[in-house]
Amino acid sequence: MRGFLLHARPFKEHGLLLDWLTDGHGWVRMRQNGGRRVRKRGSQRPPNFVCLEIETAGRGGWPILTAAEPIEGQRFLHGQSLAGAFYLHELILRALRPEEPVPGLFLDYWKSLAMLESPDVPVSVTVRRFERRLLDHLGAGLDWSRSSDGRAIEAGGHYRVGLQGDIVPAGGTNAVSGRVLLALRQDETLDDPEDRRQARDLMQSLLAPHVGSAPFLSRRLWPGSGRSAPAGDASG
Template sequence: MIQRALVLHRWDFQETSLLLDVFTEQNGRVRLIAKGAKRSKSPWRGLAQPFVPVKIEYKGRSDLKTLTLLEQDTQSAQIRLTGNALYSGFYLNELLQRLLPAEAEAQELFQHYWSAIAALSEAKHVEPALRRFEWQLLEHLGAAFDWYHDADTGQPLKDLEYCYFVPDHGLVSTPRHKDDKAYPVNDIERIADWDISDEHRLKQLKWIMREALHVYLGDKPLRSRELFQQRRK
């Protein structure tokens, strides 16, 4: 079956081949061998890389499949990422590699990812696109939370002045620890409506998303985040 896809990461494999981690439209994330893709005359050489919209086909029953077709997706807009947008794209790719189970159906998330990459290529500021995809990924993982109600009591937060975020649980009216960060409920309600044009609310959303994802990422650092920090020095 030929389907749309984007390469998340690639590694050298033996002398002439590549190992690809690919996000496909129909089958989610798959691991493929692209035989001969490193050869100078291989038509796959310039296509088997991140952020290039492609169509692929593969075969095999093991966890490691064999790529049989790789061609440019001429019906999709070409994506060009540079600077902060490029490092942000690497970040999204690493999130998918770390958190998306192999060969799990993720058609809606694929569309969200495609939209996020396209937004990064066009936007002057990358943060809104990153935050939106992080939330969409949490929804896909079944880890989304209610922005409007206390996760402990179910009571509306709207009558409160501040609330607190508990990872893997949600927003609550009572902090768990004395140093928990307090979020103004008015800001939380606007964030829930994706009113994040204000820099302060955008930072608040970033903190919440980072805490929410940390539960699933664990303590292993994100390589893409380290590279971005090095670039800014």
């Protein structure tokens, strides 16, 4: 099967526990014997951000990783792109249940990596797009084109998400502008910091029932953020 490594942690004396996003089984956990013996041939820790053809052995409990061969060139992400990628990893691990197939998410993540690698695509656009697609895969997506009354979303209007998961016209301090909703739908750049904040807060609120309210550790990687992300960051 094909997979992307999401997270690795020490296991016993020299091993690793590895969390993967796979093409056929969703989030899969396995162990790698000798994964921390960096000089032992064939036991090196698999790289992040590259699609690998992986093989396993064993039945019951965690399978054992026996091979992981890249099927594409390795990516080297830095700065905001690196922080954004690890944020996507946290979203996946917190939103999915082990070995629950989520058709399409694998390709959406793969496309997101290519977008993060491109200097022409803002990280915020990539992150917001993945969040929106994740909601779709979880069965919690919105109709971003129309409000609950059947009317098309207007750029100059103000809205909120109702209890039934629909978009309703509304004013007040927690309202989201129509231009933000349209930009999210079309994966467009938001230039105004307030618009970016609205987009981030909206997606955060929609994802909260699926990923919980605990802080995301990837925020600590955000350039210049110290231990917390700036108000208009892309990570959520």
